[in-house]
Amino acid sequence: MSSEKPESPSEKPGSQPKHIVLTSHPTRFGPKPFPIQWGAADPLVRGAIIGTLTNAAHRNVIGSHSGAYGIYRALAVASGQLQSDHRADLTNTSPAALLGPHPAWADPEKIVSLDPFGALVGEVYKPLYEKGYDIRPTIAITRAHINMPELQEAAAKGRLKVDGTIMKGNGDLVVTKAAIEPVWYLPGLAKRLGVTESILRRTLFEQTGGMFPELVTRHDLHVFLPPIGGMTVYIVGDVAAITDPDRELAVRIHDECNGSDVFGSDICTCRPYLVHGIEGCVQTAQAGGAGVIVYFRKEGRALGEVTKFLVYNARKRQEGGDRADAYFARTECVAGVQDMRFQELMPDVLHWLGVTRIDRLISMSNMKYDAITQSGITVVERVPIPNDMIPADAQVEIEAKKAAGYYTEGQVPTEAILAAVKGRDLSD
Numbered sequence: 001m002s003s004e005k006p007e008s009p010s011e012k013p014g015s016q017p018k019h020i021v022l023t024s025h026p027t028r029f030g031p032k033p034f035p036i037q038w039g040a041a042d043p044l045v046r047g048a049i050i051g052t053l054t055n056a057a058h059r060n061v062i063g064s065h066s067g068a069y070g071i072y073r074a075l076a077v078a079s080g081q082l083q084s085d086h087r088a089d090l091t092n093t094s095p096a097a098l099l100g101p102h103p104a105w106a107d108p109e110k111i112v113s114l115d116p117f118g119a120l121v122g123e124v125y126k127p128l129y130e131k132g133y134d135i136r137p138t139i140a141i142t143r144a145h146i147n148m149p150e151l152q153e154a155a156a157k158g159r160l161k162v163d164g165t166i167m168k169g170n171g172d173l174v175v176t177k178a179a180i181e182p183v184w185y186l187p188g189l190a191k192r193l194g195v196t197e198s199i200l201r202r203t204l205f206e207q208t209g210g211m212f213p214e215l216v217t218r219h220d221l222h223v224f225l226p227p228i229g230g231m232t233v234y235i236v237g238d239v240a241a242i243t244d245p246d247r248e249l250a251v252r253i254h255d256e257c258n259g260s261d262v263f264g265s266d267i268c269t270c271r272p273y274l275v276h277g278i279e280g281c282v283q284t285a286q287a288g289g290a291g292v293i294v295y296f297r298k299e300g301r302a303l304g305e306v307t308k309f310l311v312y313n314a315r316k317r318q319e320g321g322d323r324a325d326a327y328f329a330r331t332e333c334v335a336g337v338q339d340m341r342f343q344e345l346m347p348d349v350l351h352w353l354g355v356t357r358i359d360r361l362i363s364m365s366n367m368k369y370d371a372i373t374q375s376g377i378t379v380v381e382r383v384p385i386p387n388d389m390i391p392a393d394a395q396v397e398i399e400a401k402k403a404a405g406y407y408t409e410g411q412v413p414t415e416a417i418l419a420a421v422k423g424r425d426l427s428d
């Protein structure tokens with residue numbers, strides 16, 4: 001082997017540090033980082049979330065920004081395409097609509113899985129940013145036009161009206177949307193899940209193969225930027241109506257189902273229910289209120305799409321074929337659990353929006369309903385998906401869910417009925 005250093009893009013000056021700096025021991029830090037006082041009403045007292053990778057002494061959180069995309073950032077740095085010390089230029093990136101602050105922002109227990117000030121960091125922490133601190137927003141708010149064929153059809157059939165402001169003549173829906181990255185306050189998260197913080201920290205460390213040593217070594221740091229997907233909020237109508245007690249609010253909480261949401265798979269009700277939710281939001285907004293869709297990146301009940309497809313195969317190949325009475329059992333065989341979405345964390349986004357009452361919750365999920373109401377939000381009406389929107393093969397899913405506690409205005413299916421609800425097999 002030649003003793004000369006090989007020329008490689010990864011060794012360009014500035015692209016990578018010369019030696020690895022371990023951040024896992026407090027003594028390496030020298031001066032203490034800015035403290036975070038979670039739940040403080042004043043963002044300057046609360047403290048900025050500083051996940052910078054360029055100055056270890058500034059870091060006051062565990063993990064790094066961008067959720068799962070942090071790994072792609074590592075690839076970009078490793079391959080020499082991204083300077084590791086790049087600091088975001090936040091010129092003109094400020095929110096396109098102002099949301100909050102709301103009373104829940106100042107309650108350390110109402111919001112534990114996102115940073116309520118995440119969209120405002122460019123403004124409220126400007127002095128720190130100007131001093132060279134690498135502070136990044138964890139929320140971005142913009143405006144958009146969205147267009148879905150089902151909404152055009154709803155307008156053509158007269159269920160939605162083209163008003164020129166909320167719904168344009170070409171079927172475009174005008175929305176305000178917010179992308180949110182997870183920011184976890186570990187003591188609050190532990191309390192929400194009913195475990196101790198030390199068990200939570202240790203399990204997160206172990207179950208990521210030791211990816212974040214600070215979870216077990218840095219007990220002075222209580223905020224974690226987990227490497228997972230976040231959520232997107234779509235607001236239809238006047239943002240101010242969300243918190244106005246005299247105006248109505250429709251909400252759908254939707255957990256990602258790529259197969260149905262984007263590709264129209266007929267095995268579940270996800271896209272039809274999402275469309276029904278958007279329709280309800282538009283109707284409520286057009287009546288003077290607002291509608292909110294929250295789209296969580298929790299594919300396959302947060303079990304992931306590989307697990308989901310394995311379950312599909314297991315369901316369709318089991319003795320007697322795909323049947324509603326074995327719907328949850330097949331998931332449990334493959335994944336060990338039926339669901340890993342932890343809906344108890346979900347209402348945080350509603351509290352971030354300032355929601356205290358939902359007039360129409362467009363969901364049949366008892367888990368979502370329980371989480372929302374137990375967090376202190378009043379739900380006036382629950383809106384099920386209309387039967388004519390349910391694809392034939394998705395009867396297995398919807399009947400199994402009704403039997404398991406989903407809200408229905410009709411009959412809760414008995415064991416005998418469940419056993420009789422069958423789906424297609426794999427050869428079809």
Ligand SMILES: [Zn+2]
Nearest residue numbers: 257260268270
């Ligand atoms: Zn689905």
